[in-house]
Amino acid sequence: MVTLSRLRAVMRNAWGPDTCDPVDLMDWRPENPARGQCGVTALVVHDLLGGDLILGEVYEHGTRRGCHYWNRLPDGTEVDLTRDQFRPDEVVTAGSVVAQPFGSPRRCRGQYELLRHRVLAQLHDVGESDPHAPAPAGPPVKIASVLLVDPAEAVLLQLRDGDARAEPGQWSLPGGHVEDGEDPEQAARRELAEETRLIPDGELRLFCQLILPDLAGGGSRVEVRVYAGRCGFTSSDSTVVAEGRAASFIPFKDVTTVDLSPTAAAVLSRLRARPPESGDDRTT
Template identity: 70%
Template sequence: MLTLSRLRPVVRNAWGPDTCDPIDLADWRPENPSRGQCGVTALVVHDLLGGELVLGEVFEGGVRRGYHYWNRLPDGTEVDLTRDQFRPGETVTGGVDVVRPAGSPNRCRGQYELLRHRVRSGLHRDEGAPLPTPAGPPVRIAVVLLVDPTGAVLLQLRDRHARAEPGQWGLVGGHVEAGEDHEQAARRELAEETGLVVDAEFQLIWQDMRPDLAEGTSGVDVRAYVARCDVVPSDAIVIGEGQAAEFVKLSEVTKLDLTPTAAAVLSRLLTRTG
């Protein structure tokens, strides 16, 4: 039987900048891992334990700063695994039951699916049960964080029907083809998806082996490169994939529904710039 005492540490270990709501991404720190995790966490707890979703408001200095989700279990017990994220002066008020839409959420879909996968995998490991064996070798993915002279970063709005993270804003990139390395693939994907050819150094800034939630392979080897470019006129970008691609000020990226990978990469820049 699944208990809260067993679930709590598994959920906590599953949190990261890639499961954080982008709105709170600039405030996420390893020492406060529950920051920005309330929405996706409440959904995963609801998946596992049922009950109701509860929504409250967050105030700071008498001003509403946002919203906070937690759970009410079938026996009436209220469970809030992310309440310790709040700083002194931040208070949560109210608490009304809300109806959960069917399926994955429209916003932070990638974060929810990633957290759900990590939690379920963690529970399997705790039970000593063998995890399902994915088929096929790891998928190799290369993405590029292109930065213009003002510090704005190039982001791509993914197609609404993409198999992974549909409708979220991510980094330009894609599969590494046979005979390519990750950097070559990043350059090719940038040209194919935006029409931009950048004659600049591509520096590896982030890499991770991530679960493949779309195709069921043994994992995804993702490597992200940063490159700087000259000023790019808005009409120079030619969309070859996705719904849109545009340069976004770093101070504005947290207003977008970022993919988990984009959030993980951008969190490093946000931490450096405060």
């Protein structure tokens, strides 16, 4: 049986920048892991415990800043696992019941699926989840991506197809599978050229490495190597479409206005803290 105390601990351990709503990504910190997690958390709690989704509004000094989700369990108990994210000057109004989206949400779909996977995996380890859940199998899926930045510090992001196997319909970094016998940096350059027809100026530097679960079920995990590079033109010069639906240079200050994929969010949260020239970050 899933208890609230157990679920609270598991949820806190599962949160990260890659499960954060992009709107709150630049405010997310390890010391405040609940920041931006309310929507996906409420959906996962509903999946496990049922009841209703509750939606309220958030005000700061009398100005509306956003909304906040929490849960009402079937017995009428209200549960809000992310309430401690708010600062003293942020006030949450009384909420009302809202309809749960059918299946995955249209926005933050990848964040929801990633959080749900992490929570169920932790519960399964102590026998509280689906005993028939398949164990990860097969070799890791190796992905190479490019963090391309223009002279105005805009970042190249690509809108993924709605039927893509991973992170469908969300904005991510250009990249793809490392082919057999291919060096990851070569794969990053090849994927960038295939997907956007762009070539970086100069070398690519290994910016970070990520280890993610393979939610598509093709391997034991996903290993992502992200290479950072520069291009010589500004974002006003180029909006490209090759593979995928669109690719655009988006000013860094505006990246949280689009529906970022979990992978892109994880990388951009690192970019917030340091420039791409600083080299290899092996934190996963």
